Amino acid sequence: MMSEQKELFPTTFVVLDMEWNQPIPYIPSPVDPKTLPGEIIEIGAVKLRMNSEKDFELSRPLRLTVRPIYYRVMNRQVSRVINKSTNDLKCGLPFQEAYRLFMDFCGEDYVLCAWGDSDISILRSNLKIHGLSAEMNERFMDIQPFFGKVGENTTMQRSVNYAVDFYKIPQTDDFHSADKDAWYEALVLKESLIDYFSMKNTEEKTEGFIPLSSYISNPNLTMQFRWKSDVFPTEKEADEKAEQEVLRCPICNEKLVADLPWFSSGHTHLSLWKCSQHGLLAGKIRAKRTPDQKYYGAGQIRFANASAAWYVKEKWQSLSEVGGGPERKNDPEAEECD
Ligand SMILES: [Zn+2]
Secondary structure, rough: OOOHHHHOEEEEEEEEEEEEEEEOOOOOOOOOOEEEEEEEEEEEEEEEHHHHHHHHOOOOEEEEEEOOOOOOOHHHHHHHHHHOOOHHHHEOHHHHHHHHHHHHHOOOOOEEEEOOOOHHHHHHHHHHHHHOOOOOOEEEHHHHHHHHHHOOOOOOOOHHHHHHHHHHOOOOOOOOOOHHHHHHHHHHHHHHHHHHHHHHHHOOOOOOOOOHHHEEEEEOOOOOEEOOOOOOOHHHHHOOOOHHHOEOOOOOEEOEEEEEEEEOOOOOOEEEEOOOOOOOEEEEEEEOOOOOOOOOEEEEEEEEHHHHHHHHHHHHHHHHHHHOOOOOOHHHHHOOOO
């Protein structure tokens, strides 16, 4: 008990929120939009320090305006949301400098947080295009599924706005400037942590309880492994062949152990795997059609945090509740399904 408490307190969470501009389809882009899906124009952040289950401190928000160099014309869709014009994009700090100031703000020993995972992937693409290391803080937490689980016990994706209403947090500012969004996200995180600790006191020993540490994952473990089966006349044969692939950890090559064997959810097949060193991975297979109307199974495994794993388990459970369980391998009745 003591050692776990020591791990939890104090913890500093840095809640990051960013706004980015997007390329305009009819203007030739100076970079491949796949390499740079969005260029950061604003960085907002708030620190939430947790001293105990009940004692939280919020910092003043950090707000940095960034001057884009690739997408310098305001995308109309983006502008509608964040209310900025092309003229506004002429001011601000160069990205490198803004990022350095953000890193200074973070300090050392913190958990990086965001709402959803798009901020992290946009940040990664911006770091790469500016020739900076895309290696992130080793501990990252997505607030959205954490709120979903402890606030509502749902895997539905909710907006920040929804969560702010849910906790009846007074709204004094508009959304959609990075610092204000980060501020509201930090307030939602604080309320979710309070919910988490009251849940922990009563449900810690029950099955399905996810400890806080399981929501925190290493965002640098982005490696994944993909494979394809041979080609078969039917979708079912292709799926089955793809399921037979011997899976290894993309980092250490250790043979993975099935945590939840393959099951089908519509046309997608899902599974969970474990590497003793690197944790959980989620597997996915979909049959794809070849030009001559045959099928191959396309598989993928990638690292999964607690909430991604929970999503797969929920799917499995909801399927077992309807109609006697999902289709499993070697199930003689499965032939007629789908
Ligand atoms: Zn491994």
